[in-house]
Amino acid sequence: MSTEYTFDKGKKACSKCARDFASGEEFVSTLHAAGEAFERRNWCRSCWTTPAADVFSFWKARMPERATRRPDNRTLLLQVFENRLRQEPREPAEAKLTYLLALILVQKRQFRLRDSVRRDGVEYLDLLKVADDRTLLVPVAPIADEEIDGLKTELEKLLETGPPAAPEEGAPGG
């Protein structure tokens, strides 16, 4: 089954000056949503200024120093979720990103799914942020059930830095 969404991971180089990042170098990554495309761009520290208007979220990244293990990305996912520049999604693709991030964070037990609620014809996930007991409502995006798992996986890969880690066979599935 083909999906209409595309994920552009960007190169491990600065989007502006095109310089390759060195091992251990810190840089800034931005996440963009446009149409059905989710795109990551990377910025070296001298090229980074402030997030442009089309940035969905941004975070500090670091090139791994050789064969490092895949870092625990729960903190990163929370940061990307909470660094969103706009609370109201600008376009449907941003609503999908928000929804997918929320689902990943539920799977990683950072959010607890309490209920789903409907207000003014819109369905929301009623979530509890485990770390500080904060509740939040995230609108359910119109994504087909059979597409969700694939999209979550792609989004997690998009946020990773460095070489792909070994597949986690037999990991508990949430």
Ligand SMILES: [Zn+2]
């Ligand atoms: Zn640069």
